[in-house]
Amino acid sequence: MIVLGIDIGGSATKGALVDTDTGKLVSERIRHKSDKSKKPKEIVKDIHKIAKELNYSGIIGAGFPGIVKNGVIDTSANLHKDWVGANLAKMIEEETGNKAFILNDADAAGMAEFRFGTExxxxxxxxxxxxxxxxxxxxxxxxxxxxxxxxxxxxxxxxxxxxxxxxxxxxxxxxxxxxxxxxxxxxxxxxxxxxxxxxxxxxxxxxxxxxxxxxxxxxxxxxxxxxKLENLAGIIGAAVAAQEKLT
Structure with a gap:
C-alpha cells in the first residue's frame, strides 16, 4: 500500500510516499523549513502542500517530536507552545480531507527500523x-x-x-x-x-x-x-503506522 508519511521535526517538516510492504520511498522527499515560531496551523498547511506536491489523496501518517495520545499533542519541547493540547489528527483531516494517524516521531522511526532495518x-x-x-x-x-x-x-x-x-x-x-x-x-x-x-x-x-x-x-x-534507514526512518514508520491503524 502507498501511504504518505510525514516527519515533523524541530527544523523541518518532511514527507514522502512510502510502500508500506517494502519500507521503500516511492517518491521524492519534500522538505519545508520549520522552527519554534511556526504555529500548528502553519505546519498543517505545509503537510497539505506536501500532499498536493506529491499529487496524493489518502490516509496520512505523521510523527511528532513529543508525547502523543490519541492524536492529541501532550508535550512540545522543540516546537511552538500552541502544540500542547492540539488534536493534530483532526487538524490534518480538516485541512486535507484525509484521515491521519499521529504518533511520537522516535516511535515511528523505531518501528521502521525494527521492521525494515537490521535483523x-x-x-x-x-x-x-x-x-x-x-x-x-x-x-x-x-x-x-x-x-x-x-x-x-x-x-x-x-x-x-x-x-x-x-x-x-x-x-x-x-x-x-x-x-x-x-x-x-x-x-x-x-x-x-x-x-x-x-x-x-x-x-x-x-x-x-x-x-x-x-x-x-x-x-x-x-x-x-x-x-540502516538513516534519516528516512521517521517518514517510513509514520506511513506504516497509519496503514496499520487506519486500514
Whole structure:
C-alpha cells in the first residue's frame, strides 16, 4: 500500500510516499523549513502542500517530536507552545480531507527500523532506538513490543536534560568536535545502559550517516550500531503506522 508519511521535526517538516510492504520511498522527499515560531496551523498547511506536491489523496501518517495520545499533542519541547493540547489528527483531516494517524516521531522511526532495518534488532529482547537531531528521541522495544512515548531525551543527566547536553543541535551550536560531542553522548548511553540493560542501541537521525566519525569514542558495553534507514526512518514508520491503524 502507498501511504504518505510525514516527519515533523524541530527544523523541518518532511514527507514522502512510502510502500508500506517494502519500507521503500516511492517518491521524492519534500522538505519545508520549520522552527519554534511556526504555529500548528502553519505546519498543517505545509503537510497539505506536501500532499498536493506529491499529487496524493489518502490516509496520512505523521510523527511528532513529543508525547502523543490519541492524536492529541501532550508535550512540545522543540516546537511552538500552541502544540500542547492540539488534536493534530483532526487538524490534518480538516485541512486535507484525509484521515491521519499521529504518533511520537522516535516511535515511528523505531518501528521502521525494527521492521525494515537490521535483523539483529529483531532478534534482541531489549532494543533502544535513539534519534539524534534538534533533540534526542527514543523508542524502546521489549520482546518486540514498543513502549510508547518514552521521550528519554528529556531524562536528566546531571543538571541538564540529555538533549540539552548531547543532541546534534548542541554539537552544532557549541561547535563541538566529533570527539567532544561523542564523549557527552556516551555519558547518556551509559545512563540508559544502567537503567534499561538493552541488548543493542540503534542510532538514527542525521548523525547516523556519520557513525564512523564518532563510534570509536563510545565505550558502553552494549553494542551500538547506526540505523540502516538513516534519516528516512521517521517518514517510513509514520506511513506504516497509519496503514496499520487506519486500514
Amino acid at each position: 539483529e534488532a529483531r532478534k534482541a529482547k531489549v532494543v533502544m532506538f535513539l534519534t539524534i537531531g534538534t533533540g534526542i528521541g527514543s523508542a524502546l522495544f521489549v520482546e518486540g513490543k514498543l513502549l510508547q512515548n518514552t521521550e528519554l531525551g528529556h531524562m536528566l543527566l546531571g543538571k541538564y536534560e540529555v538533549e540539552e547536553y548531547a543532541s546534534a543541535a548542541v554539537k552544532t551550536r557549541e561547535k563541538l568536535t566529533w570527539k567532544q560531542w561523542a564523549v557527552r553522548f556516551n555519558e547518556a548511553l551509559k545512563a540508559y545502559e544502567f537503567l534499561f540493560s538493552p541488548d543493542i542501541f540503534i542510532l538514527g537521525g542525521g548523525v547516523s550517516a556519520r557513525f564512523e566519525k564518532f563510534s570509536k569514542y563510545l565505550t558502553v558495553k552494549t553494542k551500538v550500531i547506526p540505523a
